[in-house]
Amino acid sequence: MIRRYFLTGIITILLSVSVFSQYEQTGGYARLVGMGNNTYIVDPYAITVNPAWAGFYHNFLFGDLGSQQGAPFGTGGIGQFVAANFHVGGGLSLGALLARNTFNGFSISRLDPFGVVNGLNGIIPVNIPNLDNNLELFGSFKSGNTAFGFGVAYASTTNESTPAGGSTSTGSASQIGFNAGIVTKLSGNFMLDLGASLMLPGASFEPGTGGTSEVSQTIIIVNGRFFYQYSSKLAFVPVVAFITNSGTIENGNATPSTTTDLVSNTLIVVGIGINYQVGDFLLAGGPGFATASSTTSSTPTSPEVSTSALVFPIWNLGTEWNMNDWFVARLGYVASTQKVTTETVASATTINENIITTFTGLQGATVGVGFRLGNFSLDATVNEDVLRQGFNNIGGGSPTFAYLSASLAIP
Numbered sequence: 001m002i003r004r005y006f007l008t009g010i011i012t013i014l015l016s017v018s019v020f021s022q023y024e025q026t027g028g029y030a031r032l033v034g035m036g037n038n039t040y041i042v043d044p045y046a047i048t049v050n051p052a053w054a055g056f057y058h059n060f061l062f063g064d065l066g067s068q069q070g071a072p073f074g075t076g077g078i079g080q081f082v083a084a085n086f087h088v089g090g091g092l093s094l095g096a097l098l099a100r101n102t103f104n105g106f107s108i109s110r111l112d113p114f115g116v117v118n119g120l121n122g123i124i125p126v127n128i129p130n131l132d133n134n135l136e137l138f139g140s141f142k143s144g145n146t147a148f149g150f151g152v153a154y155a156s157t158t159n160e161s162t163p164a165g166g167s168t169s170t171g172s173a174s175q176i177g178f179n180a181g182i183v184t185k186l187s188g189n190f191m192l193d194l195g196a197s198l199m200l201p202g203a204s205f206e207p208g209t210g211g212t213s214e215v216s217q218t219i220i221i222v223n224g225r226f227f228y229q230y231s232s233k234l235a236f237v238p239v240v241a242f243i244t245n246s247g248t249i250e251n252g253n254a255t256p257s258t259t260t261d262l263v264s265n266t267l268i269v270v271g272i273g274i275n276y277q278v279g280d281f282l283l284a285g286g287p288g289f290a291t292a293s294s295t296t297s298s299t300p301t302s303p304e305v306s307t308s309a310l311v312f313p314i315w316n317l318g319t320e321w322n323m324n325d326w327f328v329a330r331l332g333y334v335a336s337t338q339k340v341t342t343e344t345v346a347s348a349t350t351i352n353e354n355i356i357t358t359f360t361g362l363q364g365a366t367v368g369v370g371f372r373l374g375n376f377s378l379d380a381t382v383n384e385d386v387l388r389q390g391f392n393n394i395g396g397g398s399p400t401f402a403y404l405s406a407s408l409a410i411p
Contacts, residue, residue, distance in 0.1 A: 023056050026370065026377040028405025029064055029079070029104055034368015034381045035318025036332025040237045040273035040284040044407065047085065047095075047138070048107045049223065050181035050195035051149030054095050055142035058087035059411075065404035066102070079104045079403070091142040097153075101132045106221070106243070108153040108177030109136050112201045113219070114245060114265070117173045120215045123251050124205040128171040129157040131201070136177075145185035149195075153177040167208025175201040179221075189229040197221040211252025217262060219245040235275040237286075243267040261297040268292075271314070285317035305343040305351055311336055318366075328370030328379075334362045375409040 027043040035041065044062055046053045061084045066077020079102050085095030099109040106113065111131040121127050138151035156174035181195030197220070204214035223241040230236055247262040273286025290311040298304040318332035337359065344352045367382040380401040 025057060025060055025375075025409035026372065026379070026407055028062055028379050028407060030379040030381050030403045030405035031320075031330070031368060031370065033362075033403060034330040034332060034366055034379070035320060036285065036316050036334045036366050037362060038284050038316050038318040038332060039239065039271060039288070040275050040286060040316070041282065041318070041320075042275075045105075045405075047083070048097070048105045048109055049179075049197075050183065050193060051138040051151040051179060052140050052147045052181040052183045052193075052195070054085045054093050054138055054149055055091065055140035055147035055183075057085055058093055060085050060407065060409055062407040063405070064104070065406060067403040068399060077404070078102045081109065085138075091147075092139065093142075094139045095137075097136040097138070099134045099136070101130060101134070103134070108151060108179050108197050108199055109134055110199075111155055111175055112173075113199075114201075114217065114262070116201050116215045116217050116247065116249075116262070117203045119249060119262070120173075120203045120205065120213060123249075123253060124171065124213050125207075125253075126159055126161065126169065126171055126205070128159050128173050128203050128205065131155045131157055131173055131175055134175070138179075147183045149179075149181045149183075151177075151179045163208075169205070169207045171203070171205040173201075173203035175199065191227040191229075193225040193227070195221075195223050205252075207252075211257050213250055213252040215247065215249040215262070217245060217247030219243070233276055233278055237273050237275060239269070239271045239273075239288075241267070241269045260299070263294055263296050265294045266292065271316075273316070280322035282320040283318075284320075285315070288312075288314035288316065290314060301348055302345045303349060303351055305345055307340065307342045309341075310339045313337065326372045328372070330366075330368035330370070332366035332368070334364065334366065336361065336363070375411060377407045379405045379407075 023042055028045050031043060032038055032045060044057045047057060063082035064079050066079040068077060081097060081099035081103055083095060083097035085093055087093045097109055101111045103110050111134050117128055117130050134153055134155040136151055136153035138149060140147055140149040154176050159171040160168060162168040177199040179195065179197035183193050185191045199219040202216040204212060206212045221243050225239045228236045244266045246264040248259055249262055250259045251257060269288060269290045271286060271288030273284065276283045293306055293308040295306040315335040320328060320330045322328050339355065339357050342354045346352045365384060367384050368380060369382060370377060370379045381403045383399055383402050
């Protein structure tokens with residue numbers, strides 16, 4: 001749980017920019033991954049974390065074609081979403097984002113990240129459909145050197161059954177999310193980017209006869225960035241982020257009914273990086289530190305146990321070179337060392353403990369490309385095995401692109 005929580009969330013939580021007044025209407029998740037999961041570069045994907053950034057990407061369509069990841073051809077890409085943001089007058093812009101339940105970021109567009117629906121389905125006699133097709137509406141207002149943003153997202157499902165001559169049973173799930181943010185230039189060289197999100201996934205089952213079962217969860221995300229433009233070429237970017245979740249599950253099938261706490265998780269991330277740009281060449285990256293914990297509450301028959309991870313150092317390094325007007329080349333490197341402490345139940349009052357060093361998640365080199373065709377952009381991460389296969393690529397069976405993002409700047 002910690003690894004899924006940490007590795008999928010970090011790239012969107014630590015999105016950053018180095019120049020307040022300049023931005024390019026291209027990019028996306030594939031660009032960030034291609035540059036080593038980079039957390040220190042300017043990119044419109046930041047809108048998914050802090051809606052205030054919509055004030056800097058007017059009349060802009062963007063989204064992900066996603067990744068196949070071993071799925072049969074034609075089933076659709078994993079991680080797909082589509083979004084649009086339009087300037088409606090003055091400093092006001094409005095937009096919308098529609099995301100599938102495989103959305104890669106950790107924001108209000110992400111549905112049920114800790115699996116509360118599956119948790120309830122494990123104790124009730126029918127299956128509640130998992131949430132999908134999350135709709136987010138967002139807006140931004142920019143005045144002078146400050147932009148404010150606000151977003152709301154909602155998705156729901158239901159499963160209602162009425163047997164002949166029987167009583168109706170109803171299972172339902174929903175998630176509502178809110179986020180808000182501010183981006184403000186404090187002086188000529190300093191800029192603050194601050195955002196917060198609240199996600200409330202939940203599900204319930206009301207049988208024709210018997211007690212109601214339900215599960216609810218609260219997820220809070222706070223992220224802050226401070227940018228110091230040291231020179232026209234170099235910026236220093238310290239970042240910090242905090243995520244926590246907690247919840248309860250009530251089992252109405254039990255006699256008597258029981259209420260227990262869900263597994264709670266906490267993640268804290270701190271990083272410091274640079275953003276160095278000379279002409280068409282960009283170098284970005286730096287080290288980071290993270291601590292994550294996952295806690296299972298005590299019961300009458302077992303003590304409280306937890307799994308925790310100390311991740312240091314985290315290296316996210318990347319380069320980008322605009323080789324000509326239509327082609328961009330990218331290289332990146334990711335490395336992290338994790339010390340994971342796992343507690344397991346030994347008896348009603350004692351626990352076992354195991355500490356191990358691991359190197360899980362994305363590690364090593366990343367490769368990316370970008371294609372610029374007028375106002376349309378297509379960015380991709382490259383399967384690096386393709387580069388090692390030489391002429392075998394012609395007619396070979398390996399996919400060339402691992403993940404695709406697209407964007408269009410409307411004139």
